[in-house]
C-alpha cells in the first residue's frame with residue numbers, strides 16, 4: 001500500500017469506528033449523536049469536571065481559545081518557539097503578535113526561566129502578554145508546576161497545546177486538563193485520529209458553550225439568522241466524531257504501543273554515548289511518546305543517520321524548526337539562548353506508529369545497528 005515505506009506516524013484504524021459512524025439511519029446528519037457522544041467519551045476520560053467542545057481541528061481549537069480569552073489586534077501572546085507552526089498561527093489570525101520563548105533540556109518544552117524573562121521584559125516595554133501557549137512536544141509534558149506558577153504570578157492565562165499529548169500525564173493529571181484552556185488534535189498523524197479534528201477543553205461549561213456558539217457561525221436564538229458577533233465554521237462533523245468514538249476505545253492500547261516503540265529505541269541507545277533519547281526526566285512525567293525522538297552529538301551525524309534510514313525507505317524527520325527561525329516570524333521577539341536551535345540542528349524523530357509491525361521494527365533496528373557499529 002505504501003511501497004513498504006515505514007512512516008514516522010500513521011493513522012491506525014481499530015475496526016471499532018464503523019459501528020459508531022453508521023449507528024443511526026441518518027448518520028450523515030451534521031447534528032448527529034456522535035458529536036455529543038465523542039465529547040462525553042473525552043470528558044469521561046479526561047476527568048469529571050472537564051468540558052469538551054469537538055471542533056474541526058486543533059488549529060481551530062487554538063484559534064477559539066484565544067478568541068475566548070479576548071486576544072485582540074495588537075495584543076502580544078507568548079508561545080513556545082520549538083513547536084509546530086499551528087501553535088503560533090492563530091495569534092496572527094487575530095492580528096496579535098507572537099513572542100517566542102526558548103526550550104529547556106529536560107523536556108525540550110518551554111523554559112520557565114526564559115518565560116519569566118520574557119514576561120518581565122514585555123511588561124517593562126508597556127505590554128503585558130494576553131496569554132501563554134505552552135506545548136507538550138512529542139507527548140512529553142512541559143514543566144507544568146513551574147510554568148503555571150509563573151502564569152499565576154503575573155495573572156496571565158495559560159493555553160495548554162496538548163495536540164500531541166492525549167494519553168500523557170503530569171503528576172497523574174491528564175494532559176489536556178492542565179491549562180486554563182486546553183486543546184487536543186485528532187489529525188491523521190496523532191495518537192488517535194478522527195481523520196481530521198480537534199477539541200477545546202475547559203473546566204467551565206460556559207466556555208464550552210461559547211466555543212460551540214462561535215464554532216457554529218455565532219448564530220443567535222431567533223427564528224431568522226441573527227448575528228451580532230463574527231462566527232466561524234469550526235464544528236466537528238458527525239462522521240469524524242464517530243471515528244473518534246471508535247478510536248477512544250483503543251486510546252490506552254495505542255499509547256502502550258507508542259510507548260513500546262520508545263522502549264525499543266531507549267534500550268538500543270542505552271549504551272551509545274553519542275545519542276540521548278527524549279525520556280521522562282522524573283516519575284512526575286508520563287509521556288504517550290507520540291513520537292520517539294533522539295539527540296545526536298552533531299548535525300553531521302544527525303544528517304548521516306537520517307539519510308541511512310532514507311536509503312532503506314524509512315521516514316525520519318528533524319525536530320520542529322523553532323518558530324523564531326521561521327521566515328514568517330522573523331520579526332517576532334525571542335527570549336532564551338540557543339537550546340531550541342541546537343535541538344533542531346541535532347535532533348531526529350524516529351518511526352513511532354502504533355501499527356509498526358515486528359518486521360518493520362527489525363528493519364529499523366538493522367539500520368541503527370549498522371550505523372552505530
Ligand SMILES: *Cc1c(COP(=O)(O)O)cnc(C)c1O
Nearest residue numbers: 057058059084086087163185187
Ligand atoms: C498537530 C498540532 C497542532 C494542530 O492540530 P491540527 O488538528 O492539525 O490543526 C497544533 N499544535 C501542535 C503542537 C500540533 O502537533
